[in-house]
Amino acid sequence: MIAGAHTIIFAEDAERARAFLRDALGFEAVDAGDGWLIFALPPGELAVHPGSGWGRGPGHHVLFFMCHDIEQTVEELEGKGVEFVSPIEDEGWGRIAQFKLPGAGEIGVYEPRHPSPLPEFERSG
Numbered sequence: 001m002i003a004g005a006h007t008i009i010f011a012e013d014a015e016r017a018r019a020f021l022r023d024a025l026g027f028e029a030v031d032a033g034d035g036w037l038i039f040a041l042p043p044g045e046l047a048v049h050p051g052s053g054w055g056r057g058p059g060h061h062v063l064f065f066m067c068h069d070i071e072q073t074v075e076e077l078e079g080k081g082v083e084f085v086s087p088i089e090d091e092g093w094g095r096i097a098q099f100k101l102p103g104a105g106e107i108g109v110y111e112p113r114h115p116s117p118l119p120e121f122e123r124s125g
Contacts, residue, residue, distance in 0.1 A: 001073050004066035004118060005044030006110050012058045014050035021046065032093070032114040040117035064110035066121065070095045073109055 011017040067073040
């Protein structure tokens, strides 16, 4: 079911933030394309997106619980009474769905398609 986490930081200067994570903190990274670095964290990943995303600006952060099979994960979570607030959506780089985190808004479940620094999430072919 949940096998990891993908954390996104929206930054006003994404290149500087990525360089800090790589150089100052020493996080391992892969290039998911066009300089978009994905960082390994124990036991998840950290990506820095420029400026804003999903209509939100710098200082807003998003947490996704990563999985290998989003349909199976959504089904298992729904079976446990988890309330999803969005259907599974294909974003190209991955498939996501949002669910309610009681007392704390919403959170996402995420099946990545991009290159990953985590061997258990690296896709072949």
